[in-house]
Amino acid sequence: MISQLSPGERRGALVLSCLVGCAGLAMAILGRDDPLGGQGAVVMAFALACAGTVSHGYFTPAPSPASRAAYYDDPTRAGIVLAMIWAVVAMAVGDWVAWLLVAPDLTFDAGWSSFGRLRPVHTSGVIFGFGGNALIATSFYVVQRTSRARLPDQLSPWFVLIGYNLFCVLAATGYLMGITQSKEYAEPEWYADIWLVIVWVTYLLLYLRTLARRKEPHIYVSNWYFLAFILVVAVLHIVNNLAVPVSWGHAKSYSAFSGVQDAMTEWWYGHNAVAFFLTSGFLGMLYYFMPKRAGRPVFSYRLSIISFWGITFMYMWAGSHHLHYTALPQWVQTLGMTFSLMLLVPSWASATNALLTLNGAWHKVRDDATLRFMMTAAVFYGLTTFEGSFMAIRPVNSLSHYTDWTIGHVHAGALGWVALITFGAFYSIVPQLWGRRAMHSARLVEVHYWLAIAGTVVYVISMWNSGIVQGLMWRTYNDSGTLAYSFVDSLVAMHPYYTLRAIGGFMFLAGTAVGAWNIWKTMQAEAPVAALDLVDAPIHPDLQPAE
Amino acid sequence: MAVEERDPHSGYLTTGHEWNGIKELNTPVPRPVYVFLLLTALFAVVYWVLMPAWPVGRTYTKGLLGVDQRTAVTSLLRDAAADRAAWTKRIETADFAEIQADPALMQTVRDTGRTLFGDNCAACHGREAQGGRGFPTLTSQSWLWGGDPADIAETIRVGINSSHKDTRTSQMPAFGRDKLLDRQQIEAVIAYVRSLSQATASQGGTAPPIEAGREVFAGNCAPCHGEDAKGIGAGAPDLTDSFWLYGGDADSLYRTLMHGRQGHMPTWEGRLTLADRRILALYLTDMRRSTP
Numbered sequence: 001m002i003s004q005l006s007p008g009e010r011r012g013a014l015v016l017s018c019l020v021g022c023a024g025l026a027m028a029i030l031g032r033d034d035p036l037g038g039q040g041a042v043v044m045a046f047a048l049a050c051a052g053t054v055s056h057g058y059f060t061p062a063p064s065p066a067s068r069a070a071y072y073d074d075p076t077r078a079g080i081v082l083a084m085i086w087a088v089v090a091m092a093v094g095d096w097v098a099w100l101l102v103a104p105d106l107t108f109d110a111g112w113s114s115f116g117r118l119r120p121v122h123t124s125g126v127i128f129g130f131g132g133n134a135l136i137a138t139s140f141y142v143v144q145r146t147s148r149a150r151l152p153d154q155l156s157p158w159f160v161l162i163g164y165n166l167f168c169v170l171a172a173t174g175y176l177m178g179i180t181q182s183k184e185y186a187e188p189e190w191y192a193d194i195w196l197v198i199v200w201v202t203y204l205l206l207y208l209r210t211l212a213r214r215k216e217p218h219i220y221v222s223n224w225y226f227l228a229f230i231l232v233v234a235v236l237h238i239v240n241n242l243a244v245p246v247s248w249g250h251a252k253s254y255s256a257f258s259g260v261q262d263a264m265t266e267w268w269y270g271h272n273a274v275a276f277f278l279t280s281g282f283l284g285m286l287y288y289f290m291p292k293r294a295g296r297p298v299f300s301y302r303l304s305i306i307s308f309w310g311i312t313f314m315y316m317w318a319g320s321h322h323l324h325y326t327a328l329p330q331w332v333q334t335l336g337m338t339f340s341l342m343l344l345v346p347s348w349a350s351a352t353n354a355l356l357t358l359n360g361a362w363h364k365v366r367d368d369a370t371l372r373f374m375m376t377a378a379v380f381y382g383l384t385t386f387e388g389s390f391m392a393i394r395p396v397n398s399l400s401h402y403t404d405w406t407i408g409h410v411h412a413g414a415l416g417w418v419a420l421i422t423f424g425a426f427y428s429i430v431p432q433l434w435g436r437r438a439m440h441s442a443r444l445v446e447v448h449y450w451l452a453i454a455g456t457v458v459y460v461i462s463m464w465n466s467g468i469v470q471g472l473m474w475r476t477y478n479d480s481g482t483l484a485y486s487f488v489d490s491l492v493a494m495h496p497y498y499t500l501r502a503i504g505g506f507m508f509l510a511g512t513a514v515g516a517w518n519i520w521k522t523m524q525a526e527a528p529v530a531a532l533d534l535v536d537a538p539i540h541p542d543l544q545p546a547e
Numbered sequence: 548m549a550v551e552e553r554d555p556h557s558g559y560l561t562t563g564h565e566w567n568g569i570k571e572l573n574t575p576v577p578r579p580v581y582v583f584l585l586l587t588a589l590f591a592v593v594y595w596v597l598m599p600a601w602p603v604g605r606t607y608t609k610g611l612l613g614v615d616q617r618t619a620v621t622s623l624l625r626d627a628a629a630d631r632a633a634w635t636k637r638i639e640t641a642d643f644a645e646i647q648a649d650p651a652l653m654q655t656v657r658d659t660g661r662t663l664f665g666d667n668c669a670a671c672h673g674r675e676a677q678g679g680r681g682f683p684t685l686t687s688q689s690w691l692w693g694g695d696p697a698d699i700a701e702t703i704r705v706g707i708n709s710s711h712k713d714t715r716t717s718q719m720p721a722f723g724r725d726k727l728l729d730r731q732q733i734e735a736v737i738a739y740v741r742s743l744s745q746a747t748a749s750q751g752g753t754a755p756p757i758e759a760g761r762e763v764f765a766g767n768c769a770p771c772h773g774e775d776a777k778g779i780g781a782g783a784p785d786l787t788d789s790f791w792l793y794g795g796d797a798d799s800l801y802r803t804l805m806h807g808r809q810g811h812m813p814t815w816e817g818r819l820t821l822a823d824r825r826i827l828a829l830y831l832t833d834m835r836r837s838t839p
Contacts, residue, residue: 146566217549220566291569297554300574301562310584330616331599331607338591338600345583352577360556480655481631486665488674537567 001074001158002057004067009155013054016159020166021047027191030249035177039191039251042173046166069539071144075157077433079137080426081523082165083130084516087419090125091509097122098502102495112176120175120187126414127185127277129168134422135281136161136203139226141429142288143207145536146223147214156206163199167192179251183266185273186240190253193241200237204230215539221304225284228312232276240269260327267322275315278413279381282421283311283350289425290374291357294364299356303349310346314339321392324401333394340392344385351382369445373424376453380416384409399475404494405467408460415456415508423448423515430519440521444514451511458504466497635822638829643696646829653833660830663823667815676834681793681810685831689790691717691782694835700828706814707782714814717782721807728767728804735760736768737800743776743787744795 002010024043031037097118100106107113140157144150151157170192174180180187188196207230211219242256257265291298298304320328320336355378358365365375387409391400400406427445431438439445473493476484549563551573559572595601598610609615634655638646646652665674671682678684683691692702692715705711708718722728728736739760764776771783778785784792792810793803815824 146569148567216564216566218564218566220569221571288569292567296556297561297570297572299557299572300576301571302574302576303580304571306576306580325616325620329599329607330614331602333616334594334598334600338594342584342587342591345580345587348583349576349580352580478658480634480658481627482659483662483666484658486662486669488665488669489662 001078002054003060004063004072004074005057005154005158007062009153010054010058012155013158014051014058017047017051017054021051031251032249034250035174035179036191036249036251038177039170039174039179042170043166046169050162068150070150071141071536071539072151072154072157073141073433074154075151075161076137076141076429079133079140079161080430080433080519082161083133083137083422084426084512084519086125086129086133086168087512088509088516090122090129091505091512093118093125094122095502095505095509098498098505101498102502111178117175117178120180121172123185124168124171124175124187126419127273128171129165131278131281131418131422132164132168133161134425135226135229135277135285136164138285138288138422138425138429139207139230139281141433142220142222142284143210143226144539146216146220146288147210148216148537148539149210149213150539151206152209152213156202160199160203160206163195163202167196167199170195174251181241181243181253181255183240183255183269185270186237186266189251190241190243190245191251193237193243197234197238200230200234204234220288221298221301221308222284222288224308225280225287228308229276229281229284232272232280232312236269236272236276240265260323263323263326264320264328264332268316268319271319271322272315274413275311275318278418279311279315282377282418285425286354286374286378286421289421289428290354290371290378293368293371293374293424293428294358294361296357296359296361299353299359303353307346307349307353310349311343314343314346318343318392321397324394324397337392337394340389344389347385347389348382351378351385354378354381369442369449370424370427370439373420373427373449373452376449377417377421377424380412380420380456384413384417387412399471400467403467403470403474404463404497405471408463408467411463412456412460415452415459419508419512420452420456423452426515426519430522434523434525436522436525440518440525444518448511448515448518451507451514455504455506455508455511458507459501460504462497462500462504466494466501469493469497635820638822638825643825643829643832647696647832653829656826656829657833659823660826660833663819663827664830667819668827671812676831683792684790686835687790688835689785689788691778691784691792693780694832696825696828696832699831700825702812703819703824703827704814704816707812708809709812709814711814711816715782717810719783719803719808721805722767723801723805724807728763732759732763733801733804736763737797737804739764740768740776740786740800741795741797744789 002013005013021044024040024045024047027040027043028037029040031040096106097115100115100118104115107115111117140151167188171188174188174192179189181189186193207227211223211227243253244256245253255262287298287304317339318336320332321340322336324333324337355375358371358375361371365371390396391405391409400409427439430436470490470493473485473490474483474487478484551560551563552570553560554570554572557572557574559574561570562573564571595608596610597612598614599607600610601608634652637652638656646656664672664676668676668685672678672685673682676685683689688694690698692698692707702715705713705715707715709715720727723730723733735756737760738756742757742760764772765774768776771779771781772786773779773783776786784790789795791799793799793808819827
């Protein structure tokens with residue numbers, strides 16, 4: 001991995017590692033009486049590992065100019081491995097958390113394993129660890145091939161990938177130490193947030209620089225989506241995390257917003273994280289890997305345009321539907337609800353565009369589990385966006401809000417859409433990236449598919465039931481006009497559904513483990529196949545970097 | 548550069564572009580997309596006209612229906628309170644005995660009390676009011692502060708060792724830690740106390756430590772627990788029955804005597820209404836009656 005870096009880049013990597021290590025040292029010293037000190041130690045250990053890796057390959061021969069004529073896929077390979085590691089770990093934590101709700105004693109009386117600390121490890125681990133790494137890895141892969149241009153340098157993609165994973169590690173370890181700013185999906189504290197800004201801006205610049213080098217006259221749809229994902233996530237992250245730390249030596253900070261403004265900022269962020277992280281980015285993935293795998297042209301270019309701008313424009317307004325019937329002024333709720341309803345049309349247009357792309361290739365969907373992963377993902381995308389718009393309607397929301405229905409909805413999207421499209425993309429490119437003809441075992445891809453589908457269905461249906469039962473119990477009155485059930489009564493009623501959900505989650509986790517094993521075995525396989533580069537159109541010769 | 552081709556399967560032309568083998572058809576946007584875009588937009592516009600919707604300077608468009616969620620919820624709450632007033636008034640003002648004699652009203656007490664208890668009391672006293680170590684069972688006949696509805700209502704109102712100015716106060720001194728009794732005396736009094744509630748105690752009723760314990764008891768414990776150890780009704784429990792707040796085994800009693808005890812029950816005045824507190828008092832009395 002270091003051997004592909006030019007001598008100057010190796011120097012740069014070493015300097016960066018040292019700078020990060022110094023920052024970690026400063027955190028450890030300034031925060032010695034605070035959990036921040038522990039985070040400083042994590043940063044130092046991380047930087048040390050990076051410096052060690054760079055030093056280890058520092059004096060390997062400089063890469064040949066010829067190697068610059070191929071796409072640069074090392075960061076993509078590393079990103080896929082990291083994504084699968086995060087997937088297995090974070091889904092395992094998720095299932096643990098699910099069992100905690102069945103049997104609360106499973107914390108084993110430790111502070112770090114309490115529900116409140118483990119739950120964000122699960123959510124950040126799957127969304128940012130698994131999803132984020134998958135997006136970075138596939139976006140590097142797609143932007144190069146659809147632009148017929150190599151990434152502009154070798155250092156910045158590694159900086160983005162490794163730096164991003166440092167953020168994820170800080171987040172997860174911080175939660176276990178009890179650090180959180182208590183904003184859902186934005187729990188990491190100020191120092192991790194600042195670091196992510198640096199990484200993310202580098203990512204944006206890297207993406208723009210690659211696009212600027214493109215030899216194709218037009219920018220492919222996937223790149224619109226990836227670019228929207230990168231750009232908007234930067235804006236969301238910066239605004240929602242505006243905060244003032246207690247001091248340089250404290251992990252704790254106070255938000256720049258207060259009261260209902262803070263709530264609105266948080267859900268503007270939260271809902272657009274769903275929109276631009278979990279939707280736009282993965283639509284970018286879908287628009288490349290699905291037509292590629294199916295061998296069919298995209299159904300309609302015009303439909304892609306309508307849905308892209310529809311989604312990009314309308315999602316921005318929808319966040320306030322998370323705050324129906326709260327202190328938020330009603331007019332803001334009205335806007336959130338109506339835009340959520342209009343949003344359904346471009347969302348379904350995207351799903352339709354994906355499914356109609358499969359016309360002429362449905363026999364492949366039947367035979368090829370990889371393509372079936374992607375097809376099913378598009379179906380779940382359609383189902384979830386319909387459900388989302390439905391739940392944004394105020395009277396519906398009065399039943400569904402604060403119940404497990406929301407959890408079911410999120411997992412229909414996260415498992416059925418985000419994870420399935422990612423697995424489809426990974427199974428498409430892993431053999432090529434490691435120089436094999438096919439995955440180690442096609443049967444195991446099938447096994448993974450059915451475990452994932454069964455797990456998702458069990459999970460989602462149990463949470464629908466649970467959520468609706470919960471919502472109804474909370475609003476049922478007796479003849480005297482007082483509540484018929486106590487909160488504990490509703491928990492007792494949830495118990496069987498919680499058990500079912502944990503079983504469904506376990507099935508999904510088992511599928512992911514099978515997938516990770518299969519990918520691992522594919523990487524290990526003997527005798528790489530030569531000349532696999534022919535799978536892709538070559539980099540345009542005019543675009544050789546001046547060496 | 549752009550060379551449009553006809554896709555043999557769908558019959559549509561491509562846009563003529565290609566990215567690493569991926570092409571796009573130039574298929575027109577299906578009509579339903581426009582129809583639904585229009586319909587949802589239309590719905591939105593109508594909704595905006597009827598409901599509070601768009602900010603205008605320092606105010607916002609109020610909507611033709613004049614709906615306001617704060618007014619709506621306030622009037623709903625007022626109506627609900629008015630509906631309930633028919634019986635809450637009686638619960639607040641009538642004698643406990645009079646309420647207990649009214650089967651219809653007691654049914655309301657049972658319905659409402661169950662939820663009130665579940666949401667406010669069950670966390671400490673248990674879902675079935677069975678209690679636990681340090682939290683008394685509320686289904687027994689043993690009440691530290693009196694088991695009449697009026698006594699219970701007062702305990703709920705002021706709490707025990709709480710922040711309320713009229714709080715009920717009780718403390719079991721730390722006889723051991725504060726060196727009021729030595730170890731031998733403590734062990735003796737434990738033997739004596741245990742013999743009171745266990746008619747067939749293995750040591751028999753006259754073994755020497757028990758006799759010694761009787762003396763210790765008379766000199767140190769009787770002021771609160773009474774000469775006969777049956778309690779005197781001010782938070783000092785009856786030691787002759789089978790109910791133990793912190794455990795009646797020798798080990799627990801040793802801890803109690805060594806370190807003392809000071810239980811805590813919060814005040815509910817200000818958190819629950821008068822009617823709610825009276826309902827809970829009646830509910831617990833009623834539950835005890837139906838528990839053998």
